[in-house]
Amino acid sequence: MRINIICIILLQCLLLGCNEISKNTVQVPEQLRVSEGFQNPLGFYDATPSFSWKLSQTVKKQTAYTIVVASNPDLLPNQLDIWNSGKVTSNQSTFVKYEGKPLKSRQNVFWQVQYWDENNTPSNWSETAQIEMGLLSNSEWKAKWIKIPDPKQWETTQYGTRLFRPQYLRNDFKSDTDVKKARLYITSKGVFQAYINGRKIGNDVLTPGWTPYHKRIETLTYDVTENLQNDKNTIGIILAEGWHSGRFGPRRRWDTVVAPPQVICQLEIEDIKGKVKTIISDDNWKATRKGPIRTSGLYDGEVYDANFEMPNWSQPNFDDSTWETVETEDINPKTQLFPKKHATLKNKMTLQPIELIQTEDNSVLFDFGQNMVGVVRLNLPVKKGDTIKLRHGEMLDSKGALFTKNLGSAKSIDYYIAKENKVVTWQPTFTFHGFRYVELSGFNSAFKPEKSWVKGLVQYSDFEMQGEFNSSHPKLNQLHSNIQWGLRGNFFDVPLDCPQRSERLGWTGDAQVFIPTSLYLSDTHAFWAAWLTSMREEQFSNGGIPVVVPNFTGNFAQAGWSDACTIVPWELYFRTGDAGVLEDNYTMMKRWCAYHTSEATNHISHMSTVGDWLQPYSQQKDDRRGDTPNTLISTAFYAQSVKLTMKAAEILGFKEDKKYYEQLLDSISKAFENEYFNDEGQIKQPYTPTQTGYLLALGFDILSQETTDKAIHYLLKEFENTDNHLRTGFIGTPLLAPVLDKTGHADKLFEILFKETYPSWFYSINQGATTMWERWDGYTHDKGFADRALSFNHYAYGAIGQWMYERIAGIAPLEAGYQKILFAPMPHLKLNEASGSYESQYGRITASWKFMDNDFIYNISIPPNTSAKVVLPFFSDTANLTVNGQAPALTKEKNTVVIDDLINGDYKIIYKNTR
Numbered sequence: 001m002r003i004n005i006i007c008i009i010l011l012q013c014l015l016l017g018c019n020e021i022s023k024n025t026v027q028v029p030e031q032l033r034v035s036e037g038f039q040n041p042l043g044f045y046d047a048t049p050s051f052s053w054k055l056s057q058t059v060k061k062q063t064a065y066t067i068v069v070a071s072n073p074d075l076l077p078n079q080l081d082i083w084n085s086g087k088v089t090s091n092q093s094t095f096v097k098y099e100g101k102p103l104k105s106r107q108n109v110f111w112q113v114q115y116w117d118e119n120n121t122p123s124n125w126s127e128t129a130q131i132e133m134g135l136l137s138n139s140e141w142k143a144k145w146i147k148i149p150d151p152k153q154w155e156t157t158q159y160g161t162r163l164f165r166p167q168y169l170r171n172d173f174k175s176d177t178d179v180k181k182a183r184l185y186i187t188s189k190g191v192f193q194a195y196i197n198g199r200k201i202g203n204d205v206l207t208p209g210w211t212p213y214h215k216r217i218e219t220l221t222y223d224v225t226e227n228l229q230n231d232k233n234t235i236g237i238i239l240a241e242g243w244h245s246g247r248f249g250p251r252r253r254w255d256t257v258v259a260p261p262q263v264i265c266q267l268e269i270e271d272i273k274g275k276v277k278t279i280i281s282d283d284n285w286k287a288t289r290k291g292p293i294r295t296s297g298l299y300d301g302e303v304y305d306a307n308f309e310m311p312n313w314s315q316p317n318f319d320d321s322t323w324e325t326v327e328t329e330d331i332n333p334k335t336q337l338f339p340k341k342h343a344t345l346k347n348k349m350t351l352q353p354i355e356l357i358q359t360e361d362n363s364v365l366f367d368f369g370q371n372m373v374g375v376v377r378l379n380l381p382v383k384k385g386d387t388i389k390l391r392h393g394e395m396l397d398s399k400g401a402l403f404t405k406n407l408g409s410a411k412s413i414d415y416y417i418a419k420e421n422k423v424v425t426w427q428p429t430f431t432f433h434g435f436r437y438v439e440l441s442g443f444n445s446a447f448k449p450e451k452s453w454v455k456g457l458v459q460y461s462d463f464e465m466q467g468e469f470n471s472s473h474p475k476l477n478q479l480h481s482n483i484q485w486g487l488r489g490n491f492f493d494v495p496l497d498c499p500q501r502s503e504r505l506g507w508t509g510d511a512q513v514f515i516p517t518s519l520y521l522s523d524t525h526a527f528w529a530a531w532l533t534s535m536r537e538e539q540f541s542n543g544g545i546p547v548v549v550p551n552f553t554g555n556f557a558q559a560g561w562s563d564a565c566t567i568v569p570w571e572l573y574f575r576t577g578d579a580g581v582l583e584d585n586y587t588m589m590k591r592w593c594a595y596h597t598s599e600a601t602n603h604i605s606h607m608s609t610v611g612d613w614l615q616p617y618s619q620q621k622d623d624r625r626g627d628t629p630n631t632l633i634s635t636a637f638y639a640q641s642v643k644l645t646m647k648a649a650e651i652l653g654f655k656e657d658k659k660y661y662e663q664l665l666d667s668i669s670k671a672f673e674n675e676y677f678n679d680e681g682q683i684k685q686p687y688t689p690t691q692t693g694y695l696l697a698l699g700f701d702i703l704s705q706e707t708t709d710k711a712i713h714y715l716l717k718e719f720e721n722t723d724n725h726l727r728t729g730f731i732g733t734p735l736l737a738p739v740l741d742k743t744g745h746a747d748k749l750f751e752i753l754f755k756e757t758y759p760s761w762f763y764s765i766n767q768g769a770t771t772m773w774e775r776w777d778g779y780t781h782d783k784g785f786a787d788r789a790l791s792f793n794h795y796a797y798g799a800i801g802q803w804m805y806e807r808i809a810g811i812a813p814l815e816a817g818y819q820k821i822l823f824a825p826m827p828h829l830k831l832n833e834a835s836g837s838y839e840s841q842y843g844r845i846t847a848s849w850k851f852m853d854n855d856f857i858y859n860i861s862i863p864p865n866t867s868a869k870v871v872l873p874f875f876s877d878t879a880n881l882t883v884n885g886q887a888p889a890l891t892k893e894k895n896t897v898v899i900d901d902l903i904n905g906d907y908k909i910i911y912k913n914t915r
């Protein structure tokens with residue numbers, strides 16, 4: 001009886017309590033992130049971070065928020081010793097600026113957020129998130145750079161290229177206190193892998209990545225608390241040449257002195273009393289070059305000889321008496337050591353071979369079925385003395401052998417030399433390859449090759465692939481997959497043009513055309529922001545921007561390529577809503593515009609450009625350059641850069657600047673129209689009219705309305721002349737979709753996009769492409785390989801992905817960061833259905849449509865704290881439209897019907913009798 005009464009009371013309390021909660025609170029904010037999307041970062045770089053969170057699906061709008069920051073989680077949310085935003089009336093839930101004192105090196109802070117919904121009901125406090133800072137200035141480093149003293153720097157490999165032989169470095173130390181926490185701060189000029197007491201630290205690949213090393217080298221922070229043991233400990237590091245000391249291109253940089261690899265590290269061990277012991281790289285360290293990794297280069301591959309293995313070399317009690325004492329070097333104050341600004345490279349996926357092909361000469365080929373980037377992990381039986389050789393290639397030749405001609409001077413060969421009979425599991429550490437096929441030879445004839453002998457480890461920077469696209473057309477889906485693989489394969493710490501040949505450089509032109517697509521497919525916000533940091537550092541004193549970043553080509557700028565310095569920041573801002581990107585890059589943008597001005601006479605630019613790169617059927621002597629006049633390209637990009645800088649000035653509130661750029665843009669536009677266009681809207685003599693010439697003028701909105709209306713006619717004519725095939729290269733092709741679309745000729749675009757014949761997107765797919773190719777006809781079933789060394793993994797033409805999301809599925813930002821979303825799908829009879837989804841800062845946006853009988857059905861979902869406008873085609877007077885079963889308020893604009901101001905939720909839009 002008594003128990004029953006207690007139960008009833010408890011139940012009542014519980015119910016009352018629940019009521020209280022449901023009346024007074026909404027669900028807590030989720031997915032707390034700082035700055036460019038970091039989750040609880042360790043070794044963070046940003047001393048004045050911004051805060052973002054997502055609202056619960058049940059909430060429509062945020063009306064206010066409070067952010068609290070403390071030095072200890074126990075102080076939250078009320079005893080705040082770091083920062084309290086107070087209750088701020090605002091709907092801003094992304095990139096809210098921290099306004100406390102700048103965070104310091106090593107500082108550990110904890111934060112929570114609370115918001116109020118549309119009814120002014122508060123949420124509970126979120127879970128606690130945290131930030132731990134890295135070392136923010138060189139003065140925090142007590143350590144020195146170390147390297148093996150080595151008069152003979154180079155090893156010449158068996159194929160004639162010179163490489164630095166990897167160094168093994170070690171240091172013994174004691175830790176005899178109760179450790180509270182231990183952090184390893186580390187970086188290298190070159191690439192490294194660290195170990196403590198025989199255990200590998202972290203699971204990163206090719207750290208620290210690639211920056212303009214003379215200005216800034218990124219540092220990594222690892223939590224190594226669990227790695228330490230009482231008394232004797234050892235830290236070991238393997239160091240290889242990587243980007244810093246490696247070669248670029250066949251000869252580039254070989255003629256100048258290249259500095260050998262060096263490493264620097266600082267291990268800080270804090271005991272439970274708060275006392276800190278620091279182990280640094282210094283002249284106590286020993287080094288050898290006699291370890292098992294004999295040579296390793298990014299282009300050439302790795303040679304691992306197990307006969308050189310040194311068991312337990314990174315553990316205590318190892319006899320290093322034959323090792324040499326390292327040489328030390330002080331940190332150069334001109335080179336900033338700074339925490340890495342985006343995610344490291346990682347093994348992101350594993351591919352199994354789909355086929356094992358026996359070849360005649362005691363080698364086998366494995367086909368991974370997908371052109372990929374990374375390394376192969378071996379798992380096979382070996383006998384003492386076997387030399388396993390792995391050659392990598394993207395294609396097979398007509399005889400079925402591995403095709404490697406397109407690799408240039410990059411060898412891309414890995415070796416494993418066995419010292420005993422066993423089953424070996426091995427993968428190279430300091431190289432990467434672009435390949436679909438791997439040829440394995442040198443295995444022991446006693447064993448029969450099996451598919452399980454190899455796995456493909458797909459490596460790219462550690463971001464997530466979040467975008468999804470699907471349709472009823474298999475080739476369109478294959479195209480989407482090829483675009484995704486183009487991104488996976490080339491977003492390798494910096495945006496590379498290609499991952500396989502002796503190039504692999506951060507080409508700016510390719511990057512600027514692809515950034516919108518990349519942001520649909522993946523959360524590459526931090527990746528791009530970090531690359532922009534390198535770009536700022538590489539800006540020349542005259543304001544010019546190099547064509548590759550980090551710069552290895554020389555001190556020159558080129559229109560269409562260097563303009564990435566205005567286009568990338570603008571797109572990154574517009575698609576994420578992070579105005580901090582514009583703040584960080586505005587000075588670079590301005591200086592670039594001033595450089596453009598200095599390269600112009602009467603507003604016509606004579607800046608050099610490689611032109612509309614790889615335009616098919618070019619008439620030029622160097623037929624990689626397209627037919628579009630250089631100055632037309634340069635002046636068009638001059639206008640575009642000025643326009644984007646003007647828009648940035650407006651967002652940042654620089655009124656005077658905005659006015660200045662507005663006037664400048666007006667002058668450039670008028671000069672452009674006068675110079676290149678006649679009264680009929682046609683590109684005039686002596687300039688060659690090209691598809692790209694019209695696309696630039698119309699895509700960048702340079703012409704007056706009157707001339708625009710006329711010029712479209714000539715653009716369409718250019719396409720008639722080519723039976724709706726592309727005569728556009730890297731610059732023109734990405735403009736095709738936006739121009740045909742906004743001028744009301746999307747029909748034509750569908751025709752071009754769905755072409756099966758050369759040159760077109762589906763043409764390469766018909767030739768077996770599983771990635772984007774550098775040339776549409778890099779390989780054809782009829783003619784085999786094109787003459788020149790070329791890449792079968794070149795993401796630039798994947799820029800069409802943007803339009804697939806924007807206009808086939810129909811998801812686009814109407815306001816920066818998708819605070820207002822535009823759903824404007826373009827249903828086309830070539831497709832029965834299409835769908836897409838995108839992970840925005842506010843939550844997932846999805847859209848899918850299909851034709852069913854005579855009806856068109858469009859399902860969308862809108863995340864909290866955003867609104868949306870839906871624009872659908874006007875099918876006919878008799879077509880009847882409902883939203884979730886109700887007749888919506890709609891307006892008719894031109895050939896469309898518009899439903900505006902939808903708020904978060906799922907909507908089923910049914911449009912009856914559409915055909």
Ligand code: RAM
Binds near residue numbers: 497498503507509510
């Ligand atoms: C090539 C690169 C790149 C292109 C430049 C102009 O070597 O592959 O894609 O942008 O040249």
